[in-house]
Amino acid sequence: MNALKKALGLVWIILGPASIIFLFLQAFEKIGLAEEGVNKTNTALQWGIILFIFIPICAGVVIFGYYALKGEYDKLPDDESL
Amino acid sequence: MSQEPQQSSIFKVIGASSLGTLIEWYDFYIFGSLALIIGSQLFPADAGASALINTLAIFAAGFIVRPFGALFFGRLGDLIGRKYTFLLTLVLMGGSTFLIGLIPSYSSIGYAAPILVLILRLVQGLALGGEYGGAATYVAEHAPANKRGFFTSWIQTTATGGLFLSLGVIVLTKNIVGAENFADWGWRIPFLLSIALVGVSIYIRMKMHESPAFSKLKSEGKVSKNPLKESFNNKANFKMVLLALFGATMGQGVIWYTGQFYAQSFIENTCHVDFNDSRYILLWGIAFATPFFVIFGSWSDKVGRKWIMLTGMLLGVIFYRPIYQMFLDDTDFTKIEQRDIAEVTNPVVTRTAVAGTADSLITTTSTVTLLNGASFQKVQSHTKFADATKTAVELPEVHKDKKLSSPVFWKFVFLIFFQILLVTMVYGPIAAFLVELFPTKIRYTSMSLPYHIGNGVFGGLVPFIATLIASFSGSTPLSGLWYPIGIAALSLVIGAVYLSNKRPDHNEADSENH
Numbered sequence: 040m041n042a043l044k045k046a047l048g049l050v051w052i053i054l055g056p057a058s059i060i061f062l063f064l065q066a067f068e069k070i071g072l073a074e075e076g077v078n079k080t081n082t083a084l085q086w087g088i089i090l091f092i093f094i095p096i097c098a099g100v101v102i103f104g105y106y107a108l109k110g111e112y113d114k115l116p117d118d119e120s121l
Numbered sequence: 122m123s124q125e126p127q128q129s130s131i132f133k134v135i136g137a138s139s140l141g142t143l144i145e146w147y148d149f150y151i152f153g154s155l156a157l158i159i160g161s162q163l164f165p166a167d168a169g170a171s172a173l174i175n176t177l178a179i180f181a182a183g184f185i186v187r188p189f190g191a192l193f194f195g196r197l198g199d200l201i202g203r204k205y206t207f208l209l210t211l212v213l214m215g216g217s218t219f220l221i222g223l224i225p226s227y228s229s230i231g232y233a234a235p236i237l238v239l240i241l242r243l244v245q246g247l248a249l250g251g252e253y254g255g256a257a258t259y260v261a262e263h264a265p266a267n268k269r270g271f272f273t274s275w276i277q278t279t280a281t282g283g284l285f286l287s288l289g290v291i292v293l294t295k296n297i298v299g300a301e302n303f304a305d306w307g308w309r310i311p312f313l314l315s316i317a318l319v320g321v322s323i324y325i326r327m328k329m330h331e332s333p334a335f336s337k338l339k340s341e342g343k344v345s346k347n348p349l350k351e352s353f354n355n356k357a358n359f360k361m362v363l364l365a366l367f368g369a370t371m372g373q374g375v376i377w378y379t380g381q382f383y384a385q386s387f388i389e390n391t392c393h394v395d396f397n398d399s400r401y402i403l404l405w406g407i408a409f410a411t412p413f414f415v416i417f418g419s420w421s422d423k424v425g426r427k428w429i430m431l432t433g434m435l436l437g438v439i440f441y442r443p444i445y446q447m448f449l450d451d452t453d454f455t456k457i458e459q460r461d462i463a464e465v466t467n468p469v470v471t472r473t474a475v476a477g478t479a480d481s482l483i484t485t486t487s488t489v490t491l492l493n494g495a496s497f498q499k500v501q502s503h504t505k506f507a508d509a510t511k512t513a514v515e516l517p518e519v520h521k522d523k524k525l526s527s528p529v530f531w532k533f534v535f536l537i538f539f540q541i542l543l544v545t546m547v548y549g550p551i552a553a554f555l556v557e558l559f560p561t562k563i564r565y566t567s568m569s570l571p572y573h574i575g576n577g578v579f580g581g582l583v584p585f586i587a588t589l590i591a592s593f594s595g596s597t598p599l600s601g602l603w604y605p606i607g608i609a610a611l612s613l614v615i616g617a618v619y620l621s622n623k624r625p626d627h628n629e630a631d632s633e634n635h
Binding site: 040043044047051069072084085088089092096099100102103106107111112115 | 174178181182185356360363364366367574578582585586589593594614615618619620621
């Protein structure tokens with residue numbers, strides 16, 4: 040189980056920046072479409088809110104992954120291994 | 122705790138804490154339940170779908186600031202105590218809700234209307250961010266360790282109870298003042314009513330005592346001097362904050378808001394079910410499912426919190442799309458046969474001027490009643506150009522204000538009940554789970570942050586993000602569900618791999634561990 044926890048740590052480290060890139064690409068695409076008159080509901084304000092909120096959370100995912108990779112979650116108290 | 126408090130005093134603590142928390146949730150949710158009407162009041166009349174999405178964004182703004190409220194009031198609660206902190210949050214919440222009920226509409230003060238509502242909504246979010254952690258901590262610190270899940274589950278019922286109360290007050294107000302008056306001014310009544318409810322709750326809370334665990338800490342001079350620093354600068358605590366967020370509250374938040382908020386928004390705005398029917402469905406679903414908060418909370422004392430919560434997430438991941446597909450299929454009246462129709466009323470024709478042109482929009486509305494008891498309004502529209510040489514443009518036929526047949530109504534109640542059952546699985550045990558994850562002296566701060574990011578940000582954004590995704594070109598009405606399904610699946614994996622099924626009792630172990 041500990042090997043899996045560490046291996047997944049690497050996945051979380053990659054997932055953080057990958058999510059940020061995905062969100063930026065989506066924001067540019069959708070705001071562009073809104074300006075062309077398609078998908079008018081996708082404004083810069085709405086995508087700005089989404090980016091503002093999720094970028095720190097993505098950073099948190101990276102830190103979580105780093106801790107997992109370092110084995111910080113290998114032994115948690117009272118683990119019943121259920 | 123050194124000695125087990127009396128049952129009756131615990132129930133007094135639960136009652137007083139829960140009532141205030143329930144009222145705070147009521148205040149917070151009336152806004153979401155009235156999003157469509159508020160949108161039409163705060164934004165220009167021709168804003169269309171943008172008005173709803175912008176209103177959902179203001180609704181979401183209240184959620185987004187909840188983690189900041191958690192940090193601010195959590196710190197205060199760990200410094201000066203639980204009791205006075207959540208008295209303050211109650212006053213802020215009640216005051217801002219009351220003021221939302223007084224805001225003039227867009228037609229009176231223009232864009233100042235949505236800006237003022239946004240500011241008040243932010244205050245609401247900050248107050249709620251401080252409230253919940255305090256109430257959960259307060260009850261947990263009064264409860265015996267082996268019944269913590271059971272006792273805190275009563276606090277867990279308050280969020281759904283607040284939603285139930287908000288829906289009930291809205292439906293009742295609308296039925297009393299009439300649909301037209303409700304859309305015009307009646308929607309303000311549920312907001313204004315809040316001040317009386319908060320007054321009662323403040324009176325009750327003033328009589329409460331400080332939590333025994335915090336009082337003991339204070340008398341021993343062990344109160345944290347800087348809860349924020351101790352919570353987030355200490356790796357041992359911070360890693361647990363991250364684990365609580367990604368392995369539990371993130372998934373729990375999206376399950377909560379999909380089952381209770383997005384479901385109602387979907388039934389009303391996507392399926393176009395009648396205003397009252399869509400709320401009655403949710404009210405019945407909540408009424409049947411609410412006892413399960415206590416059942417699962419209590420069960421978690423025996424079998425642990427982890428797998429109950431994760432099972433709720435798993436079932437959501439599996440069943441959301443089939444459930445919402447059934448909502449769509451059962452409200453699709455485009456394929457009805459002539460032989461299914463019992464009655465069609467005489468069409469009512471209205472002509473509306475198209476702004477900025479001499480053209481008109483001609484709308485023909487008739488009510489169709491089916492043999493199975495269902496009914497809907499059939500709206501056919503076409504644009505009539507002032508230039509007679511231009512051919513009229515037919516717009517797609519719209520079916521709205523759908524009233525469901527009795528079997529379909531109860532099927533929907535069951536589908537909502539099932540979704541709220543999942544909510545009770547993920548939410549019933551989570552207060553005890555979070556409380557047990559952190560030591561007393563920084564508990565208010567530490568547990569509030571993951572709870573409010575999970576619920577406020579991941580969960581609170583479900584209606585907004587799902588509606589936004591569904592508005593993309595090429596998307597289907599079910600596309601918005603990928604957001605809660607994806608988040609719940611991620612949280613499920615993290616929770617399954619990293620969470621322990623039980624945590625040590627910090628109340629007893631505070632002195633030696635921290």
